[in-house]
Amino acid sequence: MIRTPLRLRRVLAAAGAVVAASLVLAGCASGSGSPSSSSSGSSDGAFPVSITTALGTTKIESQPKRVVALGWGDAETALELGVQPVGASDWLAFGGDGVGPWLKGAYTKSPKIIQTLEPSYEDILKLKPDVILDVKSSGDKDRYAKLSAIAPTVAIPKGGENYLASTQQQTTMIAKALGKETEGKKLLSDLDDAYAAARKAHPEFEGKSAVVGAYSSEGFGAYASTDSRSTFMRNLGFTIPKAIDEQAGKAFSVHLSDENLDLLNADLTLILPIYVDASKAEADPLFQKVPSVEAGHSIVFDDADVSSAFSMGTTAAIEWALEKLPDEFQAKLG
Numbered sequence: 001m002i003r004t005p006l007r008l009r010r011v012l013a014a015a016g017a018v019v020a021a022s023l024v025l026a027g028c029a030s031g032s033g034s035p036s037s038s039s040s041g042s043s044d045g046a047f048p049v050s051i052t053t054a055l056g057t058t059k060i061e062s063q064p065k066r067v068v069a070l071g072w073g074d075a076e077t078a079l080e081l082g083v084q085p086v087g088a089s090d091w092l093a094f095g096g097d098g099v100g101p102w103l104k105g106a107y108t109k110s111p112k113i114i115q116t117l118e119p120s121y122e123d124i125l126k127l128k129p130d131v132i133l134d135v136k137s138s139g140d141k142d143r144y145a146k147l148s149a150i151a152p153t154v155a156i157p158k159g160g161e162n163y164l165a166s167t168q169q170q171t172t173m174i175a176k177a178l179g180k181e182t183e184g185k186k187l188l189s190d191l192d193d194a195y196a197a198a199r200k201a202h203p204e205f206e207g208k209s210a211v212v213g214a215y216s217s218e219g220f221g222a223y224a225s226t227d228s229r230s231t232f233m234r235n236l237g238f239t240i241p242k243a244i245d246e247q248a249g250k251a252f253s254v255h256l257s258d259e260n261l262d263l264l265n266a267d268l269t270l271i272l273p274i275y276v277d278a279s280k281a282e283a284d285p286l287f288q289k290v291p292s293v294e295a296g297h298s299i300v301f302d303d304a305d306v307s308s309a310f311s312m313g314t315t316a317a318i319e320w321a322l323e324k325l326p327d328e329f330q331a332k333l334g
Contacts, residue, residue, distance in 0.1 A: 215281035228313025
């Protein structure tokens, strides 16, 4: 199973509606939901809107027709809202249109793929964007200044850390920028329902500890509780050991030396391989000595799509993961 048909139908239907209307209704209210306090519009979908970010306030005068999505998962969020970016970054090297299998076929016209860490500002300029989405990104001031010189740019959330925009922040900010606040609220409501259904099906998760780790050519690491991967687990009822956050500080992850590999110990230990074979992580002798691993309460994912779903943190990726993983977690908990 690659994608929930209902969600894909919703994405394609929303995109089709935009094309069919030829944006005639741009700027009109798209629903009865009220705008957030940072929007200067009087109703959902009304423009202009102002969005407060960590790097300043971005004002968008009219409903964008040409969107460039550069942040991690920003393009997926736009697609979920029924908007097809003309340019997008492929952070996880999916190839093709730069989206995960959960949104395969969502584009009717492929976007221009823009590099991630060092985007080509010339390529972005050629796309003539009305707005640039850089929500789940580095928060680099120079990058923001260069992008803002091209088009209004929605940067990382105010008070947020680099690459740590939550699913709610990312969805809410992008929905506001695109005049799709009602649709954004629906995405988040559907996600809440999916989490609630998973918790109801697996009450045994409540209060259990979980660590989401990674393994790369540099060794093991673990993700802080504020990272989307750990948030996924927390929303299922798991807790993240405080020691991980203490080690990570303001970063979204922490590198684990051989001496502190026991920080991976929990009721459930998950490892996401990064550009290495899962078998290499599993065979590591020190990893095998972590108590939860010795007891059989660990999973080293050998499915790249699962690792990507964890890492992306968009509503579509999370719902796809919720269909696949909770039963596997239950089996490993015993």
